[in-house]
Amino acid sequence: MQAGKSSIQFEHPPIITSAASIVGQTExxxxxxxxxxxxxxxxxxxxxxxxxxxxxxxxxxxQKCLDKASRQAADVNCLFAGDLLGQIVATSFGVELFDIPFFGLYGACSTMGEAMILGAMAAGAGYADRVLALASSHFASAERQFRFPLAYGNQRPQSTTWTVTGCGCVMIEGNEKNEGKDGRRAKENASESLKNAGQEKLHPKFQPCIPAATPGKIVDMQMRDSMNMGAAMAVAAVDTILQNFRDFNRKPSDYDRIITGDLGMVGKEILLDFMREAGQDISSIHMDCGIEMFDPKTQDTHSGGSGCGCSAAVLCGYILPKIQAGEWKRVLFVPTGALLSQISFNEGQNVPGIAHGVVLEGKESFGE
Amino acid sequence: MQAGKSSIQFEHPPIITSAASIVGQTExxxxxxxxxxxxxxxxxxxxxxxxxxxxxxxxxxxQKCLDKASRQAADVNCLFAGDLLGQIVATSFGVELFDIPFFGLYGACSTMGEAMILGAMAAGAGYADRVLALASSHFASAERQFRFPLAYGNQRPQSTTWTVTGCGCVMIEGNEKNEGKDGRRAKENASESLKNAGQEKLHPKFQPCIPAATPGKIVDMQMRDSMNMGAAMAVAAVDTILQNFRDFNRKPSDYDRIITGDLGMVGKEILLDFMREAGQDISSIHMDCGIEMFDPKTQDTHSGGSGCGCSAAVLCGYILPKIQAGEWKRVLFVPTGALLSQISFNEGQNVPGIAHGVVLEGKESFGE
Known part of the structure; x- marks a missing residue:
């Protein structure tokens, strides 16, 4: 990363060696x-x-993510995680039993992106051999936190999204070529982990890696409608995607997919409009995890899914396997967050947005 | 960092090139x-x-931290920050105007340690030229969040701490020796920054740097008293300090000071007792930011100060200058956090603790 640019490029891209997702009944x-x-x-x-x-x-x-990699918690050096609740209590109590050094994060629904960027930094520089990055949300805990008690049965405008009950967790490891960096990771460890947890099990053809990232800025468009968070987040996504294009001199066709977190139907239109205005038409390659999550014909979820578990679960369950299969070679994963609390909203504050961009590529597992 | 060890060692320790602190009237x-x-x-x-x-x-x-370094916000690559409020809203609205890529953190009162470790990682590996790490708390916003409305005038047990109104912010830069690492930081940039913002202004004798860190684990001692958070946090501090001693083969006398965040009077006794039981008497070198902040004889703040702004402000105002003056050569800074929310507490959950350890050393500014 250089002054004047927001993006980070990993000379030896950290690899994703395991991924797990669990969701609720509606999902x-x-x-x-x-x-x-x-x-x-x-x-x-x-x-x-x-x-x-x-x-x-x-x-x-x-646990599922560890199991899929045949790993124990003790093999993991640190954990980057968060959720939507005040003081991220779901996370504190969710991960405490694993006894892994812990970095608590809050990026609203962008948390999975934030966790992956920080995890890739730690593994990429050799400060950690292996990290876990995860984010979760739960429909009922989020409704109570941000909106109304479930029993109240309130009306929801069409622009409202439906908080996903779900969690996604990835394991990120340093590239085995990346020995001798500032950290103290031993080359042997990395090689062994690749053997144990690597291509045979999870990467039949292509190994997902993180060659670059574009951490997001807070973008405040003076939005004040907590029932239309897609709009608040869409502009943050525009900012991060355009920054990524500028920093790496890329255009939409350099990506197989640009995948936002939870803009929903309303936010998607705003994103595509703003991108077109900026001269970058991404309509043919854009996908939104929140829109994919539910079927608008049969599920009454209005604008789509949301919550930091939404993009996290879709990443682990749907996006990474597409990269592993070689169907997508390069993806820009852009989880999007709306920065509000019950208190800030009730005090009439704006709802700013933030979006963290993570570049994902599939590297051929053999022949390196 | 290696599997089986929790600590990180920076081969070329990132340096702290600016620090600022602002506090409220009681402080x-x-x-x-x-x-x-x-x-x-x-x-x-x-x-x-x-x-x-x-x-x-x-x-x-x-702004003060930028001004003291003669820097603009545009010179900073990313910002690691948090506060105690739900969804860290004080931070979202506090930093949005600076338009810097932002990583939102929640580590309760340990947030300054978490921010500094992540900031040191980013700068140490060259992913960033220059980052800011900060944490704040405010007596009134915290009281409302965690305890009672101020107007209620509730009684407070002697073990209660007093949330500090304060904020501390440090600027962390890569060591100029650290070129050619995984990131893309240009050597020229670092040299220039040292000239502009470095020793002449802020480091008359010794330049504070971060040679190592010990990120904390969540330690749950089944405590359930939110009015005695010092006890909940003390054991987390013990865990992190002992881990640091083991990872670097150190003993108390290897540090001039071991400085916890906000254990207060009650937590301090527990820390010293547990450390003695572990065969490590740190009583002669231990200091607690919360205890230092207020005068128990004239200020009715019970067990001492707390809040993530407490350790952050004391670090920037008091600890770093001692290192700069050469009075302390090596300090272990251990901000301590109690992981609870209003909801988790009301639901009868435990109050686990976490403590992040940051090693601070003074490097002679000249003759390198």
């Missing part, structure tokens, strides 16, 4: 159902509060 | 008053809500 009735590792029919996850349910969702997803 | 009547850059007598900072007041406090502190 399990949507178009992507078959791609997730597990659909949990019990919204309480066997716990006695929505917050504990979300913690349990995180715990199970982290 | 300005305490023993450290003269060390802060500014004492603001108006608790609202000229704004109409406590949350906006905290945002303004952050804004002014960031």
């Amino acid at each position: 399990g009735e949507g178009p992507l159902a078959s791609f997730f590792d597990r659909v949990e029919p019990d919204p309480t996850f066997g716990k006695k509060s929505w917050e504990e349910a979300e913690s349990e969702l995180q715990r199970q997803t982290v | 300005g009547e305490g023993p450290l008053a003269s060390f802060f850059d500014r004492v603001e007598p108006d608790p609202t900072f000229g704004k109409k809500s406590w949350e906006e007041a905290e945002s303004e406090l952050q804004r002014q502190t960031v």
